[in-house]
Amino acid sequence: MDVDSIGYLAAALTTLSFFPQAIKTLRSDDTRSISLSMYGxxxxxxxxxxxxxxxxxxxxxxxxxxxxxxxxxxVLQKKIRHRLKGGER
Incomplete structure (x- = not known):
């Protein structure tokens, strides 16, 4: 396995690991548990x-x-919008 293959495998795993939480947040429209500074x-x-x-x-x-x-x-856009509206969801 060459170096680029290892990089692509790592890229696929880390990218795919992010999607379930992002999809859950986008579907539920709930950003209360997300830190705006961290996500920014x-x-x-x-x-x-x-x-x-x-x-x-x-x-x-x-x-x-x-x-x-x-x-x-x-997700960041949704968090900012909720913060600006004053109604964290």
């Missing part, structure tokens, strides 16, 4: 890792962070 930092970090992957041409980093950024952005 997490989503920013994922975006920066995706940019790093693009600039360095690192396929596993691009794949993992590009796919994770999509649901992370949706």
């Amino acid at each position: 930092l997490f989503t920013s970090g994922v975006a920066i890792w995706a940019v790093f992957g693009l600039l360095s041409g690192n396929g596993p980093v691009i794949l993992a962070n590009g796919f994770t950024l999509i649901p992370a952005s949706f």
Whole structure:
């Protein structure tokens, strides 16, 4: 198994592990248990890792962070919207 294969396997596992919680949050519309600061930092970090992957041409980093950024952005947006409305759900 070459180094890129290990990277793609790690990318697939870490990305897939994120989706069940994101889907649950999006379906339930409940963001009370999510820390806004943690999720903001997490989503920013994922975006920066995706940019790093693009600039360095690192396929596993691009794949993992590009796919994770999509649901992370949706959950963060939902959390911010709930916070701004004053009704944390």
